[in-house]
Amino acid sequence: MNKLRIGTNVIRSFLVLGIIISIAGLIYSIVSAEADHLLLSVLFAINIAAQLAVIRILIARNLPARIKLMTKAMNRAAEGELSERVVLEGETEISLLADNFNAMMEQLSGAIKKVHASLTELRKISATIGQLSEKGVSSAAIQSECLKRTAAAIREINRSITDVSTPIVTLTSLSTSNTASMTDMSGSLEVTTRHLESLVNSVEDVSSSIIEMASSARHIKENAVILATDTSRTA
Incomplete structure (x- = not known):
């Protein structure tokens, strides 16, 4: 940087x-009637x-070619x-300027790479x-279908409950009637049981009577045999 400033100052x-020198020579030639050719x-x-x-320094810097090179590079960068x-x-x-251009291009390239990475x-x-989102839509569709099926099942359950509740009401009323009937039946069964007990007692009595009759018949037979024997002896 210092050399750049020194070169610029030298050119100036x-x-x-x-x-x-040109102005001094011009003034000297005008003022002096007989100019000193050696001094001029x-x-x-x-x-x-x-x-x-100055020309040598400019040639050393090769400004035209370098300017063209820089212009070409800037156009390609654009x-x-x-x-x-x-x-x-x-x-x-x-x-x-070229160094600054290169640094700028490095920074710009890095920024573009970062943007590209971010976009990727x-x-x-x-x-x-x-x-x-597609999975969510599919899941939502599946869930919606499941909910529809669940709702249909719930409606079917409600209908089933309604269908069952009606017979239950009827059964309840029938149960009330059956309770009264069963009470009557129980009373009838008690009466029947008493009748059966009486019948059993009667059977037992008849059985006892039959046994007594059999015993009496046996005694009669025995007496008849004895009588027949006695009669035979008497004869």
Whole structure:
């Protein structure tokens, strides 16, 4: 950077010196009636030397070619070629401009890469969200179908409950009637049981009577046999 400033100051100094020498020679030739050709020659030589030094410095800097190179690089960068770089030897203003251009392109390229990476990640996230959304829609459809089936089942259960509740009401009324009937039947069964007990007692009595009759018949038979025997003996 210091050398760039020194070169610029040298060029300016030579240009100013050439201008001063040219003006001094012009004034001297006008004022002096008989100009000293030697002095004018010296001044002219100094002016030529200063101009040559300036031209040499400019040639050393090769400004036209470097400017064209920089212009070409900037045009390509403007078209989107972020890998464009300019390498210029020396330490001149145009070299400094090239270094700044390269640094700017590096930063811009890095920023573009970061943006590209972010966009890639965003695409992945969008794809994932899309898949999840599709799955969510499918799940929602399945859940909706399940809910519809559940609702239908619940309605069927309600109808079944209604169908069952009506017979239950009827059964309840019948149960009330049956309770009264069963009470009557129980009373009838008690009466029947008493009748059966009486019948059993009667059977037992008849059985006892039959046994007594059999015993009496046996006694009668025995007596008849004895009587027959006695009669035979008497005869």
